[in-house]
Amino acid sequence: MNDNLSNADIVKCENLVYKRSPVMTDNVMHYCPGCGHGTAHQIIAEVIEEMDIQAETIGITPVGCAVLMYNYLDIDMQEAAHGRAPALATAVKRLMPEKYVFTYQGDGDLAAIGTAETIHACNRGENIAIFFINNGIYGMTGGQMAPTTLPNMRSSTSPYGRDVEMMGNPLRITELVAQLPGTYYVTRQAVHTPTYVRKTKKAVRRAFENQKLKKGLSLVEIVSNCNSGWKMSPVQANKWMVDNMFPFYPPGDIKLEGKMLSKD
Numbered sequence: 001m002n003d004n005l006s007n008a009d010i011v012k013c014e015n016l017v018y019k020r021s022p023v024m025t026d027n028v029m030h031y032c033p034g035c036g037h038g039t040a041h042q043i044i045a046e047v048i049e050e051m052d053i054q055a056e057t058i059g060i061t062p063v064g065c066a067v068l069m070y071n072y073l074d075i076d077m078q079e080a081a082h083g084r085a086p087a088l089a090t091a092v093k094r095l096m097p098e099k100y101v102f103t104y105q106g107d108g109d110l111a112a113i114g115t116a117e118t119i120h121a122c123n124r125g126e127n128i129a130i131f132f133i134n135n136g137i138y139g140m141t142g143g144q145m146a147p148t149t150l151p152n153m154r155s156s157t158s159p160y161g162r163d164v165e166m167m168g169n170p171l172r173i174t175e176l177v178a179q180l181p182g183t184y185y186v187t188r189q190a191v192h193t194p195t196y197v198r199k200t201k202k203a204v205r206r207a208f209e210n211q212k213l214k215k216g217l218s219l220v221e222i223v224s225n226c227n228s229g230w231k232m233s234p235v236q237a238n239k240w241m242v243d244n245m246f247p248f249y250p251p252g253d254i255k256l257e258g259k260m261l262s263k264d
Helices: 007-013 037-050 065-071 085-095 107-113 115-124 173-178 194-212 234-248
Strands: 057-061 076-079 100-106 129-134 183-190 217-223 252-256
Touching: 037 065, 037 100, 037 129, 037 194, 057 065, 057 085, 065 076, 065 100, 085 100, 085 115, 085 129, 100 107, 100 194, 107 115, 107 129, 107 173, 115 129, 115 173, 115 217, 129 173, 129 194, 173 183, 173 217, 173 252, 183 194, 194 217, 217 234
Parallel strands: 057 076, 057 100, 100 129, 129 217, 183 217
Antiparallel strands: 183 252
């Protein structure tokens, strides 16, 4: 390297590999090591920064691991009662239609106590974005079985595995809402590898852009792990997720521009 270069010149010559979005706060995250929530937060923050909509964005979080998102993103946030985020987001968006409004929800919230709010918001075609973290378990409240828990999957309330005959089938809520006329874009992604992070970021941006174009509701499911609830290391949890969650919840677009996509 040329000895005559100043420190400023050297910095300019270096390639920036990664930086934390300024939309993120300086607060230390409370999430368990290896959890996908932190990566999902960073993705949403990066999209908000790149679209220059920080002052125009309002996030809605309910009860669960997602509830403290307001502590990590420097945007306007509103907490909703358990499961009621789509209803609150509906009110916010109708009162302030110029704003970008999104919900950030876990599977126990969105697909259990909030099933009605989710389905009806999707059916009405509310012009909002829903970001849905699916780890197949209730994470914050003790690792109980959720509607998305897989057959034979263990949880604190199904220690011998989910018995479908007794406990019912897992709910593919994303495929369900994709069939509703009000949904414009429905996709399922993940955040455990750089490739999937890029795909998820693209999906999140599409959801915000659809809202700008007043296309209706966009739902982005993110299949994630819960290594604490699953009683695994982060590496083991990611492998288990790929081997077990992905076959039942396959990543990819389900509905694009208001049209269901072929499974072929």
